[in-house]
Amino acid sequence: MTKVGSIPAFILAISIQLFALSIWFSKYFFIIFFAETIFLKARLHDPKNPYKGNYLVLKYDFSFLWEECDKILIRGDKVYVELSKSDDYWVAGGVAKAERPTFTYLTGTVIDSFLRPLEVPEGHLLGPPPQCDHYPAKLVEVNWGIEEFFIKEKSKKAFEDAEELKVTVKLGPGGYAVLRDVEILKRRGA
Secondary structure, three states: OOOHHHHHHHHHHHHHHHHHHHHHHHHHHHHHHHHHEEEEEEEEEOOOHHHHOOEEEEOOOOOEOOOOOOOOOOOOOEEEEEEEEEEOOOEEEEEOOOOOOOOOOOEEEEEEEEOOOOOOOOOOEEOOOOOOOOEEEEEEEEEOOOEEEEEOHHHHHHOOOOOEEEEEEEEEEHEEEEEEEEEEEEEOOO
């Protein structure tokens, strides 16, 4: 048997949780239904990883960036990459690391930095390293929030020999993006 006073408290607790979840989801709801659709080219990063299940791990030509000589980046810093339209696809242009640009851009977070490039796959690095006077330029890895995509069961095999992918992204305000679809553009050896 429940007390009468505990029912309103329970309803209030559930209402607060639902309100908090709706605020969190509203950003993604807006992006999915009202934001601009753009197309990017991507490549698979370790397509045979058994620990990822039916997820594709994607890398872009702006997944790794060179740190500027006068701006030190650490894990958690925000970076912005300018996007410009080239034919049917959007490509990365300049990188802004201090403040939000006024053009079409993507917002990312630095997840790691390297003093020297370890093994960066070809096509994942934006531009040559800058020439710094006092110390060598560092390479930073950036997470843009569009690196993983869930695919249907047993369809991962079809992506294993993909060389280039077409990625459909909804780009919202603040440079935040939601990954919507992935298609194979080019297969290895084709």
